[in-house]
Amino acid sequence: xxxxxxxxxxxxxxxxxxxxxxxxxxxxxxxxxxxxxxxxxxxxxxxxxxxxxxxxxxxxxxxxxxxxxxxxxxxxxxxxxxxxxxxxxxxxxxxxxxxxxxxxxxxxxxxxxxxxxxxxxxxxxxxxxxxxxxxxxxxxxxxxxxxxxxxxxxxxxxxxxxxxxxxxxxxxxxxxxxxxxxxxxxxxxxxxxxxxxxxxxxxxxxxxxxxxxxxxxxxxxxxxxxxxxxxxxxxxxxxxxxxxxxxxxxxxxxxxxxxxxxxxxxxxxxxxxx
Amino acid sequence: xxxxxxxxxxxxxxxxxxxxxxxxxxxxxxxxxxxxxxxxxxxxxxxxxxxxxxxxxxxxxxxxxxxxxxxxxxxxxxxxxxxxxxxxxxxxxxxxxxxxxxxxxxxxxxxxxxxxxxxxxxxxxxxxxxxxxxxxxxxxxxxxxxxxxxxxxxxxxxxxxxxxxxxxxxxxxxxxxxxxxxxxxxxxxxxxxxxxxxxxxxxxxxxxxxxxxxxxxxxxxxxxxxxxxxxxxxxxxxxxxxxxxxxxxxxxxxxxxxxxxxxxx
Numbered sequence: 001x002x003x004x005x006x007x008x009x010x011x012x013x014x015x016x017x018x019x020x021x022x023x024x025x026x027x028x029x030x031x032x033x034x035x036x037x038x039x040x041x042x043x044x045x046x047x048x049x050x051x052x053x054x055x056x057x058x059x060x061x062x063x064x065x066x067x068x069x070x071x072x073x074x075x076x077x078x079x080x081x082x083x084x085x086x087x088x089x090x091x092x093x094x095x096x097x098x099x100x101x102x103x104x105x106x107x108x109x110x111x112x113x114x115x116x117x118x119x120x121x122x123x124x125x126x127x128x129x130x131x132x133x134x135x136x137x138x139x140x141x142x143x144x145x146x147x148x149x150x151x152x153x154x155x156x157x158x159x160x161x162x163x164x165x166x167x168x169x170x171x172x173x174x175x176x177x178x179x180x181x182x183x184x185x186x187x188x189x190x191x192x193x194x195x196x197x198x199x200x201x202x203x204x205x206x207x208x209x210x211x212x213x214x215x216x217x218x219x220x221x222x223x224x225x226x227x228x229x230x231x232x233x234x235x236x237x238x239x240x241x242x243x244x245x246x247x248x249x250x251x252x253x254x255x256x257x258x259x260x261x262x263x264x265x266x267x268x269x270x271x272x273x274x
Numbered sequence: 275x276x277x278x279x280x281x282x283x284x285x286x287x288x289x290x291x292x293x294x295x296x297x298x299x300x301x302x303x304x305x306x307x308x309x310x311x312x313x314x315x316x317x318x319x320x321x322x323x324x325x326x327x328x329x330x331x332x333x334x335x336x337x338x339x340x341x342x343x344x345x346x347x348x349x350x351x352x353x354x355x356x357x358x359x360x361x362x363x364x365x366x367x368x369x370x371x372x373x374x375x376x377x378x379x380x381x382x383x384x385x386x387x388x389x390x391x392x393x394x395x396x397x398x399x400x401x402x403x404x405x406x407x408x409x410x411x412x413x414x415x416x417x418x419x420x421x422x423x424x425x426x427x428x429x430x431x432x433x434x435x436x437x438x439x440x441x442x443x444x445x446x447x448x449x450x451x452x453x454x455x456x457x458x459x460x461x462x463x464x465x466x467x468x469x470x471x472x473x474x475x476x477x478x479x480x481x482x483x484x485x486x487x488x489x490x491x492x493x494x495x496x497x498x499x500x501x502x503x504x505x506x507x508x509x510x511x512x513x514x515x516x517x518x519x520x521x522x523x524x525x526x527x528x529x530x531x532x533x534x535x536x537x538x539x
Contacts, residue, residue: 058407082413096408114413160412 006033008070009168009200010055015064017050017247024050025061026247032240034167037194037201039211041269042244048204049093051244052170055202056090057081068168086116089161089169089199093176095153097145097160104141107131107160117164131163132156135189151182155189162193169193171203175210187213188226195219208269215239215255243269300495303421307491310415310422320423328389328424329431335384336435337442343376344368344443348450352457364457365465368447373470373478377440379526382485385432386518390493393424394514397497398507406498421494428490432482440478477533484529485522492518 010032017025025047032038042048053059054066057073065072068084076084097106107128111119119127132138135155145153154174161169171190175183187210194201195218203214218229241258243251243266251258251266259270351367397420400406409416444466451457496514500506 053407056411058410078410078415085411086413088411090408090411092404092408092411094403096404098405098408099403110412116413 006035008032008067009034009036010202011065011067012051012054013065013067015054015061015066017047017054017059017061024247025054028064028247028249030242030249030252032168032200032202034200035198035238037203037214037239038242039214039239040202040204040242040244041206041208041211042204043268044206045246046244047247048244049172050247052090052172052202052204055170056085056088082114083116086110086114086164087166087168089164089166091154091157091161091169091171091174093172095145095157097153097157099145101144102141103132103137103143103145103148103156104128106145106156107163110160110164114164119164127163128159131159134162134192135159151178151185154178154182154186158186158189158193162197162199165197166199168200169202171201171205173204173206175205175207183207183210184213188219190214191217191226192219196221206269211239211241212255215241299499300491303417303495303498304487304491306417307421307425307494310418311426313418315418317419317423320419321426324424324427325431327392328385328427329435332385332388332431332435333438335388336381336439339380339384340372340377340439340442341446341449343380343439344372344446345450347371347376347443348447348455352451352455361455361457362461363465364451364455365447365462366469368451369444369466369469370474372440372443372447373474374530375526377436377443378478378481378485379522381436381439382432382482382489382522383519385428385435385486386489386522387515389428390489390514390518391511393490393493394497394500395507395511397494398500398510401498401500402503402506416498421491421498424494425487425490428486429483430486432486432489433479436478436482473533473536477529480533481526481529484525488521488525489518492521 008031012028012030015025015028016023028047028051030038040048040051050059054061055068057066057068057076057078061074064074066074069087071084073081073084097103098109101109104125108124111117111124111127129138129141132140135158137152137155137159140148140152140156145156148156158171158174161171174186174190178186190201190203191214193199194214201214203210205211213226216228217226219225220227239255241251241253241255242249243258245265250263251261258266261267261270347368348364351371352361352364355361355363355367397406400409400420406416406420409419447466448459448462451462452459493514496510496517500510502509
């Protein structure tokens with residue numbers, strides 16, 4: 001494969017993470033370039049969430065380097081990490097909306113608290129409304145997270161993750177625990193965000209269907225919906241699949257290579273292309 | 275290593291490692307919480323909210339505790355002093371025990387039970403639902419946003435609550451002295467007033483200040499290190515209350531020793 005000329009957004013170099021003597025990530029090396037989508041598959045406990053948290057600097061690796069936008073974050077202090085984190089959107093597994101704040105306050109939170117996001121106060125409300133309209137939750141401004149359904153909470157959390165228009169967005173199991181229709185809606189939103197804002201996307205999931213949609217569909221802004229995009233989801237974008245097993249990267253490649261794999265662990269996640 | 279050289283299994287070191295690490299983490303949290311006093315951003319709204327929860331919210335229970343501890347002290351002291359024919363000193367003893375010991379300790383125990391548990395469960399729930407991680411991801415230091423406001427609010431409100439508890443306790447003592455023991459009101463209040471000197475008042479205010487730091491930080495500490503879902507939240511809450519209560523007693527003895535040592539030297 002020819003070396004990619006696009007800018008490196010996220011790079012892991014021989015990263016090792018362990019908790020209380022248990023290795024969670026082992027010698028992990030990969031690089032995500034600008035505009036790329038990466039779908040990370042793996043069984044529960046294979047280190048997918050820890051990978052995303054390490055990319056955000058929430059978890060510090062025992063060894064190895066994590067370069068985000070070309071800057072090694074492993075040696076940065078918490079206060080210095082805030083600048084890097086302001087360029088990364090993160091959707092947490094259980095949404096992690098602040099339950100004492102309304103949806104409006106939740107979505108406004110990064111705009112008001114990220115030091116590097118200089119958003120004038122009068123622009124906060126319009127941007128929050130815009131972000132909530134993007135996820136089709138315009139009427140929920142005054143509601144609290146507990147008043148919303150699981151799928152709506154997930155959408156509100158997506159709005160919070162993308163309200164600052166970050167160039168890199170990390171999604172941790174966005175469809176976990178949702179019914180298939182809601183799960184499809186969530187992935188459609190991810191594709192919409194990726195294709196409108198041209199973000200680099202890391203998607204952690206246990207569902208191959210999610211990765212299949214990400215890889216093969218693109219958002220048509222004229223029609224306002226998804227359409228098949230052929231291999232690579234459109235010009236400039238490509239989707240790479242990664243499979244983690246007990247903290248090790250056991251597969252990295254495109255969808256064709258993934259489906260051609262005969263490894264019994266990998267084939268567990270793969271179903272035939274829709 | 276050392277244990278192995280002497281032929282002992284290194285199990286003892288492993289057992290000690292965890293509590294020593296916990297103490298180290300507690301002091302690191304304390305350091306970060308105090309450092310945030312001079313580091314922006316500050317969260318005055320959160321401080322005000324916590325003052326309301328910890329201070330105003332505890333007022334009722336503090337008043338009840340103070341009243342009955344003052345009343346029971348009057349009753350007990352009257353009968354003890356009657357042996358020596360010194361019942362006129364009832365107010366003195368009620369005043370001294372309340373201001374030096376019962377006011378600060380009982381108020382701290384009430385606040386520990388009410389607020390150390392509340393803080394630990396709130397922060398613990400936030401931890402297990404990844405809200406603490408989300409806060410860090412969204413550009414906020416959880417210590418600055420959650421711990422420092424609770425520390426400031428408790429350190430400000432607990433001494434005030436103690437002052438209220440002391441006065442309500444003295445009133446409780448008067449109710450018993452006047453209506454049950456039929457001691458003259460003027461005598462009671464003058465002995466209450468004359469019993470106290472500045473070192474008593476200082477002691478009565480230094481104690482709640484120290485207790486406040488411990489109660490709020492223990493609550494935050496156990497809350498922020500919660501693991502293991504809702505069961506973990508319950509465990510963190512219990513540990514916070516038990517540890518805060520035990521530390522209140524230990525620190526009470528230490529502070530009393532310092533003040534008594536100063537007075538006798």
